[in-house]
Structures are given as C-alpha cells and as structure tokens.
Amino acid sequence: MPSGQPVVETKELTKQYGRFVALDRLTMSVERGQILGFVGPNGAGKTTTIKILVGLARPTSGSARVAGADCVREARKLKRLVGYMPDTFGSYDNMRVGEYLDFFGAAFGIRRKQRARRIDEVLETAGASTYHDLYVEALSHGMKQRVAIARTLLHDPEVLSLDEPANGLDPQARIEMRLLLLDLAERGKTLLVTSHVLPELARICQRVAIITRGKLRAFGTLEEITRQLHPLRPMEILLTNADRIDRVVEVVKKYVEPGAEISPAPAEAVVRFRTAKREEELAGLLTALVAAGVGVTQFREVATDLEEAFMTVARSSESDEQEGELARNASEAEPARSASEGPISPTRQRGGLR
Ligand SMILES: Nc1ncnc2c1ncn2[C@@H]1O[C@H](COP(=O)(O)OP(=O)(O)OP(=O)(O)O)[C@@H](O)[C@H]1O
Numbered sequence: 001m002p003s004g005q006p007v008v009e010t011k012e013l014t015k016q017y018g019r020f021v022a023l024d025r026l027t028m029s030v031e032r033g034q035i036l037g038f039v040g041p042n043g044a045g046k047t048t049t050i051k052i053l054v055g056l057a058r059p060t061s062g063s064a065r066v067a068g069a070d071c072v073r074e075a076r077k078l079k080r081l082v083g084y085m086p087d088t089f090g091s092y093d094n095m096r097v098g099e100y101l102d103f104f105g106a107a108f109g110i111r112r113k114q115r116a117r118r119i120d121e122v123l124e125t126a127g128a129s130t131y132h133d134l135y136v137e138a139l140s141h142g143m144k145q146r147v148a149i150a151r152t153l154l155h156d157p158e159v160l161s162l163d164e165p166a167n168g169l170d171p172q173a174r175i176e177m178r179l180l181l182l183d184l185a186e187r188g189k190t191l192l193v194t195s196h197v198l199p200e201l202a203r204i205c206q207r208v209a210i211i212t213r214g215k216l217r218a219f220g221t222l223e224e225i226t227r228q229l230h231p232l233r234p235m236e237i238l239l240t241n242a243d244r245i246d247r248v249v250e251v252v253k254k255y256v257e258p259g260a261e262i263s264p265a266p267a268e269a270v271v272r273f274r275t276a277k278r279e280e281e282l283a284g285l286l287t288a289l290v291a292a293g294v295g296v297t298q299f300r301e302v303a304t305d306l307e308e309a310f311m312t313v314a315r316s317s318e319s320d321e322q323e324g325e326l327a328r329n330a331s332e333a334e335p336a337r338s339a340s341e342g343p344i345s346p347t348r349q350r351g352g353l354r
C-alpha cells in the first residue's frame, strides 16, 4: 500500500445492540507507522470499534477498511493483516508458552518448520524469550501481556489492535510496554491502542481519538485537540523576583488581546495570562520585558495534558447529552440517530472537537 494513504479508515461506522447505539457514525483514519491512542470512559465504544476493525463484530452500518481490506466483506483477508490483543488473556491450563504460541501459529497457517523460528522471533521482540518453557497459568499479569503481544505478531500483521495493553502493569512494566509499542511502530506497524493510562498513552501516540457514548468527540494530535479545547493558550512568566511585577503586567497588557485575563502572583513571582497570539508576537513581548529591565527566568506555555483534554471533552459531551435529552423529552419522538443531524464532515477529520 502506498505511503500517505490511510491504513485504517472508518466511515460513519455504527454499531447497535438492539436499540442501543454503542458506536455512532465514527469517521477517522490512521496512517502507516502511526500510533493511534483510543481514549474514552468505560462503555464508550472502544472495544466495539476494535472488534469491528479486526473482523470479530459486524457494524450495523457504515464501513471500515484496514490495510486495504474491507472489515465486513473481506474478513478472512483482514485476519491475516491485523493482530488483535484482546483486553482479557483467557485461560490456558497445562500449556507452556511455546505450545500456546505454536497453537496460534498453526491456526494462522504458519508451517510447522517455520513456526519454531517464528515463535523465537516474536518472543524476542516482546522481550519474553525466557518464558518459552514456562506454563502460561504460572505467568504474572505483565508477563502474560508480553506473551499476548508476541501472539499478535506471529503472522507479521501490518496493523496491531491492542485493547488496554498497559492495563494492570506496574510502572516499570508500563515503561517497557511503551518502549515495545514504539519499537513496533518503528518497524512500520500501525498501532491502535486503547488505554486508561493517559499520560502513558500521550507519550507514544501521534494521533488521539477521544470517544464518549459511541461518538468521536475529538481527533488529531494532542496539540491540535488541546488548541481546540483552549484557543487561548495559558502562558506563564517566571520572574527573578516580584519587585517589578506591576510593570510586567503593564507590558503584557500591551501585547495581549484587550480584556485578556492577566493574573499576577507576587508570592510565586509569576505572571499568568491567556492569549491566542502567535509565537513571533510573544517573542516581541519577551524582548519588551527584557528591554524594560525585568528579570525573566522563564517564559513558557503551560502544557495541557491528555488527562485534562479527556476530562474537558467528557464534561462537555455530558452536558451536550443532557441538553439533547431535554430537547428529546420536549419533542418526544426523535430517534437516537436522526438523519437530519447530517454526516460528520471529513474535513473536520483533521483535528478538533466534535
Ligand atoms: N455484545 C453486546 N451486547 C450488548 N451491548 C454491548 C455488547 N458489547 C458492548 N455493549 C455495550 O456497548 C457499549 C460500548 O462497550 P465497549 O466494550 O465498546 O466499551 P469500551 O469503550 O471498550 O469500555 P471499557 O473502557 O470499559 O473497556 C457499552 O455500553 C456496552 O454495554
């Protein structure tokens, strides 16, 4: 598949269980070698999406393609192209790791002669070479996660869908898992990763999708998403001391938008403000402060993290739902998915909030 083309692409993907809409017109795409962090509260629809993308569930409507294969019509082809790590390991008694992987290798149609070598390779990639002869039931949770990753790699899939790979891992194991996922992306694999460990996820993802109640609420780089959430960037000026803090406020006032909130904190020798000004203009402000003889030790944007973005999106979707509920109650009979809402614009795909 040529580079630059999406490897994973969903259009208006919808899944209903009876009348319940678990996934509501999800449209998104991921490019080769990217790691997509799939984030959302419990019950948001992450596992549902992943199951459709690996051919284990059929959408009610809409379409999805992974590595060129249609997730509904080409389910057999799809299974060769994707590796799926479910959120539970299952129970495999009286089976050694090597036998366990051999069993799945055979299921993937890998010839007996090649299987032993392939098993060694994937165990090595997953940092689990020493587990080969251990019984699966005797592995710790973190060791099982590694074996599960090794299993998804057996048939050398292009795309890996990993449902909560960091779940239940200790801090050291989480770091190792993070490095393993980065290593896989460097080898050209495309990764879809769900996780509730947001700081961890934010460190490895090129793209983030935030989903709540089956709807995609935000998609893009973390920076794009946080910019959309807070068009006014929070800035901080740290001073050598608070003696001339009033002068700093005066200078800042000249540079930022009229009426912008400027908060001096003399006890910390810090001035905080929010602005939509670009870097060059802010560089001008710094120059002006220095010219005014103010001692500036730091001048920086306060980074918003994925956790904050997640909470903002979750809160705003909660209040949207409540408003929607009120409107529905008022007009009684509106269906859960009205055609009049119109399709999600593909141009809004590039980043931002829904
Ligand atoms: N087989 C099913 N039958 C009926 N409802 C289902 C089924 N599978 C999932 N659901 C519902 O669909 C919604 C989305 O579930 P899903 O498992 O995709 O959530 P999730 O985002 O993976 O959550 P978690 O973070 O808890 O893993 C939930 O409300 C769930 O109850």
Ligand SMILES: [Mg+2]
Binding pocket: 046, 047, 048, 087, 163
């Ligand atoms: Mg899930």
